Amino acid sequence: MTADRNRDSTDFEEFARSNQRRLYRTAYLLCGEAESARDLTQTTLAKLFQHWHRASAADHPVAYARTVLTRTYLAERRRRLRDFLAHSHVDSPPSVVGPELTVTLLTSLAELPPRARAMVVLRYWEDLDVHTVAELLRCSESTVKSQCSRSLARLRTRLGDAHLYTTHQ
Template identity: 40%
Template sequence: MRASRAEQYREFAATRATHLYRSACLLTGGDTHLAEDLVQETLGRMYLVWGRISRIDNPAGYAQTVLVRAFLTHRRRRSASERPVGDLPDSAPPPGDDPDLRLALLGALGALPPKDRAVVVLRYWEDRSVEETADAMHVSPAAVRTRTVRALARLREQLGGSLVEFATR
């Protein structure tokens, strides 16, 4: 029985890691190192509760909630403001990808406060409902709606007409 649960966890971790990493990259504003740390922490916490996984209706959704909570907890730490410095490696963008648009969006998302960023990622990247987002963040649905409106207004303000510029290329 233990071997099958361990195998189930390995399969779960292998299938969800990429999606968790993408979400973590959006939450961290493109900080890939922190995103990797958050995914590792999420998968570690999932391993601890895996024996009781039968009580969890949606393990993938639970993992996303754990990821968001890990991100918000990290942002509250004093050391969260430390940033490593170094050159980014050169890599070719995926075909059909617009790196300028991606950088503009990641920069604008990264400039948002952590809770606003979490709301935008959960609502629009993860496509969660207001209630699911409120549950993941431990806030009321009204707080999610208010934070969403303010976050989107900040994004529009930061991006200004630059999205029109990217769309007309």
């Protein structure tokens, strides 16, 4: 039993080392800030370690980790939103446009509801198909399509002419 536990621990450490950056990048896009992204990544890795036997047995452990990351993000956002709504009056956030396209994009992403933001990040950053995103978020494919469409329209409106400053190749 101890040999299995040591092997599992070694396998997990190898997995964590090789995938931590990728998980962090996705977490950063979801959270919009480095500190929260680090926390989300660490929470995800802790959950994976706790259930490593099940995660390592999955057909695609990276996809399993992405699912844990996304669901942890959404659960945390729902909890924070409930706490926020219970203790404060909600005003619309001030419009902030940064000078850089990256800052503007992150600001715009932050204005999307957490579930819509997760759909956009998974669909367009992680380049997952509609079916996979629907499975990850436990919703229908039509929900993913409609939410992504609405979210992209919001981003286009918010970004305005910012796309003119990007290079197309």
